[in-house]
Amino acid sequence: MIKTMWMKLLDILYRCKNWIAGLFQPLRLEKELEIEMQHHLAFSKEHYEREGMSSNAAKKAALKGFGNVESLKEDCRDSWGTRVINDFIRDCRYSARMLRNSKGFSFAVVITLALCIGANITIFSALYHLVLRQLPFEEPENLVRIHYVNKETASKKLNPGNFLDGASYSQYQDYKAETDLFENISLHYYLFRVVDSSQLKGVCATASFFDVMRVEPILGRFYTEEEMYPSTAPVVVLSETLWRTKYASDPDIIGKSFQFLNKPPLTIIGVAPQSLETLDRNIRFFTPYHYRLIEHERIPDSAFWARLKPGVSPNTVSERLLAIETHWNEEKADTQSKKMFERDQRRFRMNLSHPFENQLLMLQFGAFLVLLIGCVNVTNLLLGRAKKRQFELSIRHSCGASSVALGRMMFCESMILAFLGAIIGTVFSWVGLFSINNYLTSLDATTTAANLNATVFVWISVTATVISFLMGLIPLALLWKSGSIQKIDNSSRASSFGKGAKTFSNGLVVLQVAMTCALLIGAGLLFRSLTKVSEVDPGFDPSGVLQARIKLREVYEDRTKWVGVRNRILEVMREIPGVESVSFRYGTGDVFTKYTYSRYFAIRGVPLEPGEVGVRVHIKWIDGTFFETMGIPLLHGRTFFLGGDEPGRFIVDETFVEKYLPGKDPLVTELDRRSSLGGGRNDWGRIVGVVGRANLEGQDRPDGLPIVYQNLDNNEPLWGFLLTIRTTRSLDSITPEMQSKLKEIHPQLHLYDPMFLDEAYHDLNLERRGITWLVGLFAVLAVLLSAVGIYGVLSFSVEQRRREIGIRSAIGASRREILSMILVQGLVKTGSGLVVGIIASFYLTRFLESQLFNVSTLDLGTYLSAPVMILLISLLASYLPARKAVKIDPHEALRAE
Amino acid sequence: MTNHVFPKGALEMLIMKVLSNGSHHGWGIAQKIHLLSSEALTVEEGSLYPTLSRMQQRGWIKGKLGLSENNRQAKYYTLTSLGKMHLKQEQKRWEELAAGIAQVLKSND
Incomplete structure (x- = not known):
């Protein structure tokens, strides 16, 4: 039995060896075959001659006895096993010649295929890279990012990081207890800090973040749970890219200090691997999530990263979390939170999918x-x-x-x-x-x-x-x-x-x-x-409008200074030649925001629908020159007075008038801001002006809501604002001048992300x-x-x-x-x-x-x-x-x- | 002198047997089979070569060029040790087969 198997094995081995040898020496086998066949025929011929046949007759007899030489040669070639390859090579040579002869046909076919295949490869590579490729973490199929959506944001396709809602530490603790669902869970949010006059994006996460991702530090260590308490010495973990670009991969980086503008210095305790940057390409540092005394405080835009136990489906998690929230709201929440919960109908969404x-x-x-x-x-x-x-x-x-x-x-x-x-x-x-x-x-x-x-x-x-x-x-x-x-x-x-x-x-x-x-x-x-x-009319004139962010909070700790500095900044900007108009508005995001701030107003004399809290509008906080700078036409009344107006003054756009005040005189209408829960401060104000409709959310997202403008200029200290300038000059020519004017006021003041609105508007598309x-x-x-x-x-x-x-x-x-x-x-x-x-x-x-x-x-x-x-x-x-x-x-x- | 049709595998066995007693070239093998069988078996000469080629591929026999009796170049074949093993196996099987057939033919049922 074994002998048979052994012989079979040898059989296969010999055949392989000889086949390979045949590949390398195809001519030798041919030559030898020819020699031995010719020898056979000659021998045969001589044999017949000895028996008395003539030379010719002997030759014929020999051939007859032998058989068809060529056919037999073919059979031998078959046994060599190299026939397939030789035939194939021969076919290829022949085909190549044929194709060369019909160049037009070949060209047409090749180009057609090249275009089609090329298109497919391109798109497929992009698809693979962005969507199908796995995250570079262990068992990525169990990783999820859990975030909130509420009624408003649920229907929109928002990129991660664009949510108003956030999570609180106490929620994190509650979820952590669900050990049958999660192997590990962490809470995080993104933050921006200025380091050496450049703005960096980082992650503020609980210590469990690194355990969820199952990564090891390249250098040093990650922070621990203890370091999440404010009493411990502040630490930071750098991302691999920052370590490489800013510190030239300095091996002695551990223990050095890292400082955000106007904040106490942090000690660098480790460097994180590059794989973490696949979550967001711009991540540069990691800081511990600080345990908050107010446990229920929700940090905006925070979310959970969790590693599910194998076999647990996202639906199970979603239901369980919702049950926890509902239970908490019924048992423990105060009435305010309860109402907010019902109003917003918070749900959980989990995904790793890419927006594209x-x-x-x-x-x-x-x-x-x-x-x-x-x-x-x-x-x-x-x-x-x-x-x-x-x-x-x-x-x-x-x-x-x-x-x-x-x-x-x-x-x-x-x-x-x-x-x-x-x-x-x-x-x-x-x-x-x-x-x-x-x-x-x-x-x-x-x-x-x-x-x-x-x-x-x-x-x-x-x-x-x-x-x-x-x-x-x-x-x-x-x-x-x-x-x-x-x-x-x-x-x-x-x-x-x-x-x-x-x-x-x-x-x-x-x-x-x-x-x-x-x-x-x-x-x-x-x-x-x-x-x-x-074709959509933006309602304002984006060309020639330059916008930039200014952050006062990081430079001036004393809030009382903010108003004065702001006014000074506006003044010096107006002095720059080529500047036609200067204004500011609230917001550190883009002009065209992907998320909406909507509020409710009650209108004096206009009855509300039953169950409605008020009419829903967008609110923008601006100063008096905003409309002039943006090129929004003033239709009735007046704009806000510069340097301060009477409190309780509103400006509305024509959509508001069309929708809610048809046939009435807007300039005598009074409005009262209502909270979404129905209460109001009964602080009625008056409309003083009506402006044209401006699509400040971008062309293809009009939700038909009117805009109500409120005055920011009432000496309210703002930690940062959007500077908006109308100018005829180009970006390259005016930005340095603006920067230097800022530096004259304070050397650490910086103009962030200056850009022309029409470019941003164009880029929306x-x-x-x-x-x-x-x-x-x-x-x-x-x-x-x-x-x-x-x-x-x-x-x-x-x-x-x-x-x-x-x-x-x-x-x-x-x-x-x-x-x-x-x-x-x-x-x-x-x-x-x-x-x-x-x-x-x-x-x-x-x-x-x-x-x-x-x-x-x-x-x-x-x-x-x-x-x-x-x-x-x-x-x-x-x-x-x-x-x-x-x-x-x-x-x-x-x-x- | 009758020409019998060779059953499958028999030719290989006969070639191996011939070569077990010494190395021969192709013509020599055919001649030897003819003589040893008292002229009962005649091999169609050409068909020898594909079989020889196959056996060579499987390592049962080894071929080498040499000078033959009439001073021409010819390929001489020798039996390898693997071939010897196969010969023994085939021989045994053939004898069992022949005995079995003979027994059936002898019976009177």
Whole structure:
């Protein structure tokens, strides 16, 4: 038994060894075979001669006794096992020569494939990098980020870090106790601090944060639970990037001091690995979450990172946490919190998904469609070519090439084309990724660049191989089925291609057109949205408006100084030449905020709906020159007085008047600010002015809420404000001057993120524009490919029907009749494709809905114009072969076989 | 002198047996089989070579170029130790098979 196994093993080993040896010395085996066979024949011949035959007779007898030399040689070669490879190499050489001979065809195929594959690689790499790739932590599938959403924010797709709601330490403690759900949980929020006059973003987290992520420090250690108490010495952990860039990877960094502006110095106790920066690319430091005396205080924008116990689903966690909250509110909360809880309907949301997921998936779909269309084209081209070579193939078959051998030959050809296409496509995608990276990083500062990586290459090779198979073998299979290879048929052009092949080819074209139609409609809808968005009147004049942040808190600890400094700053800014108007407003975020501050007001004399607390509006705090600086027109009344106005004065916009005061005189209306819980201070104020509607939240997010403006200038100390300037000068010319004026007031005053509003306004659309243009590009590609496809199929058909067309024209068909015959053929194919495409679009555009603005998914204009465009182009594509058909000389056609 | 059709594997066994008594070239092997069987078995000469090639691939025999009797270059084959093992195994199997067949033929049922 063992002996048998042993012998089997040896058998295999010997065969492998000899096979490999054969690969390296193919000629030796051949030579030896030739020698020994020749020897055998000579020996045999001599044997027969000795028996008395003549030399010639002996030779013949020897050969007869031996058998068919070549055939026997083939059998020997079979046993060597190298035959496959040798044949393959030979096929490849032959294919390469054939392809070189038909340069036009090869070029068309390679370029088509390169474009399609390139597009797919680019999008897929981005998708993989941003969405599919795992977080670089252990068991990332168990990591979740838990945050609150309330009624207002729940429906919006907000980036992490854009929530008003936060969590409290006592919640953290409660959740920590749920040990059957969480292996570990931590609480954190992001903060910005100035270090050596540059602003850094960092994480303030509980000590358990590092345990949740299961990371080890590169240097030193992480902070502990004890260090979360304010009495301990303040410490900080640096991120790897900060350590590398600012401290040049100094190995002795531990123990050195790190200081935020105007805060006591911190001791550096460790350096965190770079993997933590995948959570947010801008993280530079980690500080302990300080235990708060007020445990229930919610820090805005805080959230939990948790590692779930394996097998625990997010839904379970969500329900449990909600139950805890509800219970707490019923048992322990005061009435105020209770009401807030009910009002806000806080829920939990957990995700790790990336904000661009949907868009990228959509783009991937589009790119895939283009790839399919390209493949269809190429297959049709190859089909035509195979038909041309039918004669050659049938000769080969009769000489002994099996279907396998023929298949191998066709596969070789298509493999060379596919791999060439894949290589060039990779080059294209490298370029494509380069531009996408620029676009991505300007969209979302937290992402890192996407790169081509090994997985992608593997996928490309697999795809290319699969494509080669399909492209090479389908035409062959069709020809084989039609039987035209099995018989040598010189008049092969006259015979039908085989019904199967023809239907297949036509079906492919119809599919192509359908996909193109769907893509084009999608692109059309997106473009219309883009146009609609840019048509939105912002309501103010963003060009020439410069905005920058100024933070007083970090420079002046004494609050009483803030008002004076602020006024001084405004004064010196006004002195700068080229500045037309200066104002300030509250807020340290962008002008175009992604989240909303909405409040409720009661209007004197306007009854409220039952159950309503008041009318809902946006509030903005500004000074008197705001409208002038922003270019918002003043319609009635006046703006706020500079340097202070009477308390209780409001300015509203025209939407407010239209909605709530139709037919009334706004300037005598009184308003009272109401809290969302229904109570008010009964502090009625008066409207003193009405201004035009300004889209300060961005063009595509109008929620129809009116804006009420309140005066900031009433000597209220603000720890920071947004400086807004109208100027004719450029950013580069005015910013240094502004900075130096600030420095004259105090050397540590700094102007943060100065930028022109029109750039920011324009950038709001960046995402939308990028996607629209990409889909548009795909659509154009698809249209071109489809046109080529129709042209190819029709001209092939004309070739095939040469004889028939010749006969037709000989018996009297006019040029026009022949022309229209071919054109109709093309139109029928296109038409059926369009019908399928339009129907498909009804369903598919549903997925686009989130991207559209003021355009319905069934927008008639797009659904009409896209097919018409395709129809025109396919007419053109059909016209060329039709012309060729017309030019067929009946005499020649009938003569040529 | 009748030509029998060779059952599968028998040719290899016979070649190995011939080579166990000394190395031969292809023609020599065919001749030897013919002689040793008292001219009962004739090998179709050409078909020898693919079989020899196969056996060589599996390491049962080893081939080397040398000068033959008529001063021509020929390939001489020798049996390897692995081949010897296979020969023994095949021989045993063949004898069992032959005995079994003979027994059935002898019985009178």
